Amino acid sequence: MSLLNMKLQDLHKQLEEQQIKPSDLTEASLKRVKETDDHINAFITLNEQAMAQALILDEESVQKDGRSPIYALPVALKDSVMTEGLRTTGGSRMLHDHQAVYQATVSAKLQAAHAVIIGKTNMDELGMGSSSEYTLQAPVRNPWDIDHVAGGSSGGSAAAVAARQVYYAIGSDTGGGIRQPAAYCGVVGLKPTYGLVSRFGLIAAASSLDHLGCITKDVTDAAFVLQEIAGYDPLDSTSYDGVIPRYADELNGDIKGLRIGIVKQFMTDDVDPKIRAAITEAVELFEQLGAECTEVSLPHLDYGLPTYMTIAAAEASSNLARLDGVRYGERVQASDLLALYEQSRAAGFNDEAKRRMLLGAYVLSEGHYEDYYVQAQKVRTIIKQELTQALTQYDVLIGPTTPTTAFKIGEKQDDPLAMAANDRLTVPANLAGIPSISVPCGMAEGLPIGMQIIGPAYGEQTLLRLAHAFEHHTTHHKAMPPC
């Protein structure tokens, strides 16, 4: 447990100085998973080779200078990220025994850095959901209170980090899938700029909105992990081909003169007053540290949710077409091909995936295409312009990550609208493709609160610098769940 509480850079230092061995780290992680995962359900699959891989690293003499900061550190990956040789289900019955036959770029990068993959984390089916309840197994439970959800869709990754089962985790964020569970579980969730991390090998939910990122215990860890997973990938034409800065070097605590916009539309009455109070308290701290904080009104953010719902559903209906029981996935035998498709898909998908493919096909169909899909794409342009414009006047925008703390398991499972409304504050950054981070900023009734910091495209350094300064002057990130 004590190892699992340590910062990545301290673990790295201890490994360099041979105070600990790679297998000590993996052993601690596997032990903790064994102790806690019966009630957290963070994992779908454990990597049975993890210990053997760590023992090989014990023997290996990798050049110390060339070691990555994540060398030998155990990590968990969301189960929508392809890991060759390891089962990759995407949280779907459709893919319940799917063996990945190639490596996602992010998995390959972790492998090249000699990270040890502990396992694949539980999630909403194919990234569709906000509670990690729409999965092929029992829902992920929030380590702070197991009657509550961990959020989603990367709920398993956030819960695994919060419960100190692993040292950090990889997640994906289409409308809040990293930040919302991070907020609910009291950990740090970073969704970088669109394309900064290659999407190759991530099972696509909505391609123009999907982002890969990391979930960590603190901001410094996030800076180190981002450094390792970011960068151009010839296998993803949308990946960023610029220079990746050394993110951790910028964490100097200096936010003097930083222009912070507090988004008015994120602080409305429907946001839990305790959450608003936590943000106001953070603003006071930023002002004490010399930042200039001003309220900013971005009225079109009110259209964020319907815009997201339309585009995400349309793209999902297209992406889900490949899962038809022919080349891979669960097949229901039928006498003709059409029945095989229809019955395999009916048996393989959960309600949320079915709703999204229906909704998506509807908004793309003749007679509805202009009114819904094209309209949403145009409103997306306005939202993007509004955010881009605001981020020329302000260095960052802030607000809560979620309108409430983690809700109860089962509470919203049959109410897709209430479930979607949960993502209201996180979807704008996906629509605009700009980076956003959620950091712990308080507690309400025993459950964590997250603060969201949004910046301009490729402005991760500024987000991380502000988040780090906040963390440096507060203790929220040190709070530990009771499990």
Next chain:
Amino acid sequence: MLINEEELINTAALVRLSLTDEEKIRFSKQLNGLLHVMQKLNDADVTQVERTTHGLTRRNVMRDDEVKASLALDKVFLNAPEHEDDQFKVPAVLD
């Protein structure tokens, strides 16, 4: 009703999904609720506004047309529900 049962059935056919009678009733109600919220988009003035298809604008990316090895056949068929003679097997399409 923004989507009626007939439209729901037609849409389900488009996405190759069979629905039970219970699902038809439940999804119809839920989809109407979602579409009702999505309709609010029409309140926004989008005159002269271009569509956004991606979060960030990217130029077209070209690469040389090189012959490269593709996925090995044993991997291609590893997860196939049924295959025969290096082909995916499905029920007869032609009589």
